[in-house]
Amino acid sequence: MALQGPIPVSFxxxxxxxxxxxxEVEQVKDFDASSKGRTVYAKDKTTGELVWQVAVMDADPTVKAGQKTVAVKILSPVQPVVPAALPGVPFVPVEFDGMTATAYVGQNTGRLAWSIRATAMRPPRSAAPAAKAAAAGKDVAA
Known part of the structure; x- marks a missing residue:
């Protein structure tokens, strides 16, 4: 099978x-390598980069409430910095570069789940395509 490992995806x-x-952006712990009193932080198996994690809320209005918050793991030698907040907006909009998705079966649910990784976090360059179309009054096919 040609698909092996993370699948490249766009933001x-x-x-x-x-x-x-x-x-907050937090460094991911390697629970298998850590021991009592000694914390080891996770590194990506392919690149060797440190792994950081940030919780984001999906702005898709059709996503169920329990599935709105997603953890995105960021591979970076230094802690990524959250972009500056926008005036009058309670949450910081963000986009990710170098994204990949890896499917796995959730241990607790037995259902298909996705691990989302990125290589960089930044402020949005522009509005999402669906948001642009909605502002223009056009229908967007999924």
Whole structure:
């Protein structure tokens, strides 16, 4: 099979309506390598980069409430910085570059789930395509 490992995806494929930071950027712990009193931080198996994580809220109005918050893992040698907040907006809009998706079966649910990774976090360059079309009064086919 040709598909092996992470699948490259674009930001707008994962978050067509955009997303907002709702948590702090935290370094991911490697629970298998850590021991009592000694914390080891996760590194990406392919690149060797440190793994960071940030919680984001999907702005898609059709997503169920329990599925709105998603953890995005960022591979970076240094802690990524959340973009500056916009005046009058309660959450910080953000976009990710170098995104990949890896499917796995959730241990607790037995259902298909996705691990989302990126190589960079930045302020949005422009409105999401669906949001642009909605502002223009056009229908967008999914």
């Amino acid at each position: 707008h494929q994962v978050f067509p309506h955009g997303c907002y930071v709702v948590g």
